[in-house]
Amino acid sequence: MIHLRAAVAAARHQDRPTTTGLLDRAEELADDLGSDENYWQTGFGPTNVLLHRLSVELDLDNVSYVVEHGRINVDHMPQERSVSHRTDFARALSLAGQGDEAFTELQTAERTSPQLVRNNPRVRETLRDLIKQSPVTAARVRPRCS
Template identity: 85%
Template sequence: MQAADASDDPLVLASAARSGTHALLANGRYEAAMELGDATARWLAPQVEASDPAALSLLGMIHLRAAVAAARHQDRPTAASLLSRAAALADELGSDENYWQTGFGPTNVLLHRLSIELDLDNVAYVVENGRINVDHMPQERSVSHRIDFARALSLAGLGDDAFAELRKAERTSPQLVRNNPRVRETLRDLTKHSPVTAGARSSEVFVMAQRCRAVQ
């Protein structure tokens, strides 16, 4: 953030702030993540008013990450407000783009909405609306969606569908899947229902759970 500030370029600073929100979220500092989002909106105001697509994308992603922070803080009104702001920016951008490696656009807003509903325990909404084509999205975003969707399917008792989503995600990016805590949590749930042969678990679910270090 200090180096970005020294560049005297609002877009560089906003990009650093986006990384900052990820770090704050990872450390459970939800309120600080939302405050950083508000600051970024002020920095980018002139560029956003001029409909600069890079500024729209960076601010849109900041709002989406801040919305996730609010949801994890169980603050639905704030999460909904931030999602609405991001959706307006995505509508202005008009399509799924990848300025500054954001992958921002209408689809990413929808994917974040699903992730937020999962954080707010609205499993039924995610199951009903989660079948989205994410093949054109950046790898990290498409994999994250499949992981979230699998979690919702598992919680809804749809174990086979949940495992299918995890396998698709793993084929796309083994590293992202095998190091994800939500994947491990879902696999632990799925292994409780996996078949047992000759006293040992032998299902594909259990084998994947071992790969992901969800079980010993």
């Protein structure tokens, strides 16, 4: 997990070579483990490495990569990881102009763990972007004048 956390930190500093090296090392260790496990509440394994890879690609502005590879089953992962992935994936979908799919991901994340979604700044940012993207319709209800 330390490699994954360090990769996230490197990505947030836009250091792709360090990020890639750390993720590759974490992937080797996850492959040695062979399955997704939750020893010491880490949720470490091949799926978690993939989730972190997607998250750092989003931080490195590689939205197309996240959209292309982000449709993975996270139902077996700890709630925090599942919700974090759905939030990142929704963000990527929103940035790619796929608002309906992004909103669906956020709804699924909220059903999974409302407390992790409702006050999340990334969720708020994504929702703001989705509202900006939504079309304005002429079918708005106007107050009746008597």
